[in-house]
Amino acid sequence: MISVSAPGKVLLAGGYLVLDPAYSGVVVSTDARFYSLVKPTNGTTTTVNSPQFGSSWEYNSAMEQLNECPLSHLNHYSGPINDFVQLALTEVSKLISKRGITPKGLSITISGDNDFYSQRAYLNSCNLDATVENLKKVPKLNSDLKQISKTGLGSSAALITSLVGALLAFYGLISRDINQNDLKLVHNLAQYIHCRAQGKVGSGFDVSAATFGSQVYSRFDPEIIKDVMDSPTTGEIVDAVISKEWDNNVEKVGLPYGISIQLADIEHGSHTPSLVKKVHAWKAAKPDEAKELYAALNNSNQGLVKVLKALNESHKTKREAYEHALDTLSTLIPQKWQENIPANDVIAQFDELRMVLKSIRKLFRELSDKAGVPIEPEEQTRLLDACSKIEGVIGGGVPGAGGYDAIYILTISRMANQSHAQTQVHKTWLEWTELSVSPLVCGEGFEGLRLENAEEISRAMGIE
Numbered sequence: 001m002i003s004v005s006a007p008g009k010v011l012l013a014g015g016y017l018v019l020d021p022a023y024s025g026v027v028v029s030t031d032a033r034f035y036s037l038v039k040p041t042n043g044t045t046t047t048v049n050s051p052q053f054g055s056s057w058e059y060n061s062a063m064e065q066l067n068e069c070p071l072s073h074l075n076h077y078s079g080p081i082n083d084f085v086q087l088a089l090t091e092v093s094k095l096i097s098k099r100g101i102t103p104k105g106l107s108i109t110i111s112g113d114n115d116f117y118s119q120r121a122y123l124n125s126c127n128l129d130a131t132v133e134n135l136k137k138v139p140k141l142n143s144d145l146k147q148i149s150k151t152g153l154g155s156s157a158a159l160i161t162s163l164v165g166a167l168l169a170f171y172g173l174i175s176r177d178i179n180q181n182d183l184k185l186v187h188n189l190a191q192y193i194h195c196r197a198q199g200k201v202g203s204g205f206d207v208s209a210a211t212f213g214s215q216v217y218s219r220f221d222p223e224i225i226k227d228v229m230d231s232p233t234t235g236e237i238v239d240a241v242i243s244k245e246w247d248n249n250v251e252k253v254g255l256p257y258g259i260s261i262q263l264a265d266i267e268h269g270s271h272t273p274s275l276v277k278k279v280h281a282w283k284a285a286k287p288d289e290a291k292e293l294y295a296a297l298n299n300s301n302q303g304l305v306k307v308l309k310a311l312n313e314s315h316k317t318k319r320e321a322y323e324h325a326l327d328t329l330s331t332l333i334p335q336k337w338q339e340n341i342p343a344n345d346v347i348a349q350f351d352e353l354r355m356v357l358k359s360i361r362k363l364f365r366e367l368s369d370k371a372g373v374p375i376e377p378e379e380q381t382r383l384l385d386a387c388s389k390i391e392g393v394i395g396g397g398v399p400g401a402g403g404y405d406a407i408y409i410l411t412i413s414r415m416a417n418q419s420h421a422q423t424q425v426h427k428t429w430l431e432w433t434e435l436s437v438s439p440l441v442c443g444e445g446f447e448g449l450r451l452e453n454a455e456e457i458s459r460a461m462g463i464e
């Protein structure tokens with residue numbers, strides 16, 4: 001028995017730009033994770049159980065036979081066909097057969113931490129407000145969801161990455177201590193499967209975060225997988241694609257010590273592909289204007305990378321000044337920070353972070369105006385502005401493609417306890433009436449793919 005997990009993601013900066021290899025994005029991996037548990041059975045069938053979807057999918061035979069009758073789906077006894085799961089199984093089975101391994105009968109269970117799915121309906125049914133305290137009381141890996149509504153953490157990318165990782169580890173194609181080469185293999189295979197399952201080649205930052213954790217990401221060349229997107233594949237083809245030289249770039253950078261991320265799911269929601277389509281239409285119609293705005297956004301995004309690195313470095317080399325900055329700024333409203341800069345250069349770095357987040361938001365609003373797309377809609381502006389007036393709040397924004405989906409806020413908070421800033425941000429959300437704002441419990445996880453204690457995960461999933 002083996003269990004492998006992969007985290008969710010929040011794209012702090014780089015929405016739209018990250019689709020172009022010339023630009024990079026800053027992505028934070030969450031401590032909300034997706035878990036895949038793989039158990040050998042004596043039989044020849046492969047069963048995948050998803051307690052959260054209330055579904056099981058049974059495949060007609062051992063994975064090697066699936067290989068002979070690709071994608072056949074004999075006994076689908078509860079729930080609709082799950083293209084994401086099915087594609088992961090078939091493509092992995094082709095690869096392991098090609099590498100000379102005989103597949104076994106398996107029982108697989110997949111579950112995501114509660115934050116991947118909105119718990120609103122569940123809390124409502126228990127007459128509870130959407131507060132972090134109440135969310136913490138929801139049973140782990142809640143399978144009593146009243147409806148499946150995603151919160152934007154990238155459930156499908158984390159699901160595919162954890163499943164691919166678990167199967168490759170089970171069959172010994174990656175080692176159990178998961179080294180860099182193993183991560184590359186999982187990344188390439190999961191990225192290819194995820195693109196194929198989605199029917200499009202996105203930037204892939206979600207699979208990259210699920211594999212490598214928090215990072216500065218620039219994308220791979222879509223040409224690497226373009227040819228195999230629609231055509232039938234064999235083990236040879238899958239192996240050739242994942243063995244290519246992928247040119248994606250991953251630089252590990254996380255949130256500096258003492259900074260935590262607060263996430264909220266906004267009930268309204270937006271359809272990401274429509275936003276992307278409209279932005280691209282504007283870009284095609286006004287190439288010069290778009291070039292200029294993308295350059296400015298890139299400048300701010302790079303500024304974010306630079307200041308995150310500088311703060312991480314200061315935490316190592318100027319510990320005392322760093323701790324002093326945390327103590328000072330956690331009690332001040334952001335607008336007062338600049339007055340304290342002369343006394344402490346780490347405060348200047350925190351203030352720079354505040355300014356760079358503001359400038360990214362400003363440029364996203366400009367993009368909203370110019371492209372006629374609500375990337376930071378006015379309702380979100382009002383909510384973010386209200387949060388940005390709280391002591392100890394650094395700033396925030398709309399993650400990923402923006403829209404009405406979600407917001408993130410960075411606060412000064414030492415890890416262990418709930419800081420004043422966090423409490424006030426959550427209070428603001430609970431009392432907010434213009435939009436329905438529901439907090440997520442997770443924070444940054446930093447880590448990517450991880451081998452889990454299979455017994456513990458099995459117990460948490462309620463499996464004997």
Ligand SMILES: Nc1ncnc2c1ncn2[C@@H]1O[C@H](COP(=O)(O)OP(=O)(O)OP(=O)(O)O)[C@@H](O)[C@H]1O
Nearest residue numbers: 050052053082084112150152153154155156157159
């Ligand atoms: N617990 C689960 N069990 C089975 N399948 C799941 C589970 N969670 C997600 N999936 C699969 O992932 C699909 C959702 O993928 P989709 O790309 O629409 O969402 P997403 O990855 O959450 O997107 P976003 O980037 O907005 O967070 C579902 O239709 C299902 O096939």
Ligand SMILES: C[C@@](O)(CCOP(=O)(O)O)CC(=O)O
Nearest residue numbers: 015016018202203204400401
């Ligand atoms: C707009 C885009 O750059 C970001 C989408 O991010 P999200 O799914 O909204 O977190 C698209 C992409 O990178 O695939």
